[in-house]
Amino acid sequence: MIRNALISLVILTAATPVLADAKARLEAFIDSTKGLKANFTQTVTDRAGRKTQEASGNLYFSRPGKFRWIYQKPYAQIIVGDGKKLWIHDEDLDQVTVRKLDRALGDSPAALLAGDNDIEKLFSLKDAGIKDGIEWLEATPKSKEGSFEKVRMGFKGDDLQVMELKDNFGQTTLLRFSNLQRNPSMGASLFRFAPPKGADVIGDR
Secondary structure (H helix, E strand, O other): OHHHHHHOOOOOOOOOOOOOOHHHHHHHHHHHOOEEEEEEEEEEEOOOOOEEEEEEEEEEEEOOOEEEEEEEEOOOEEEEEEOOEEEEEEOOOOEEEEEEHHHHHOOOHHHHHHOOOOHHHOEEEEEEEEEOOEEEEEEEEOOOOOOEEEEEEEEEOOEEEEEEEEEOOOOEEEEEEEEEEEOOOOOHHHHOOOOOOOOEEEEOO
16 A cells, blocks of 8 residues: 555665765765655556556655655645654545654665664665666665565666665555755754644554
């Protein structure tokens, strides 16, 4: 599901772009990117390669542990990490789910975007070659308890362009980023969330 992809999904200039490998790009991007805003499109395919879901929206993050994903299509959903808790608001259902952020992030793909700098503590990293001008890095969780088998990240120049997430159920989630702005000015209120009055709140508040 889209939600599971993101949660299990909440980052990442090489000093010498021509010679740097994808792992070096990731490390340099993490060091230089404390915050980011971008647009994204998301496509989910099943084990047979059939497209099962499409979505689009905006994302913001401020490392470590703060992020806001806004799904605009095909339905409205907001996912906020405030540094301590993870909030998921399904607007159509008027329902809010809340979890402790450390449990939600863990060694999930979201940790690559909004976690701390110690990526290799949670993931095994290796270069995965170049295709269509994109340098690929493969990140495999060291823990076997998560729901994802591996994550591939594609860099073009100094920017992260795409993430490909393969889960343990044979699904592949492809995230493409556009209009990236690194270290933009973002107000603290962007990473706070208060359940709307009357919404059904589920989980650990």
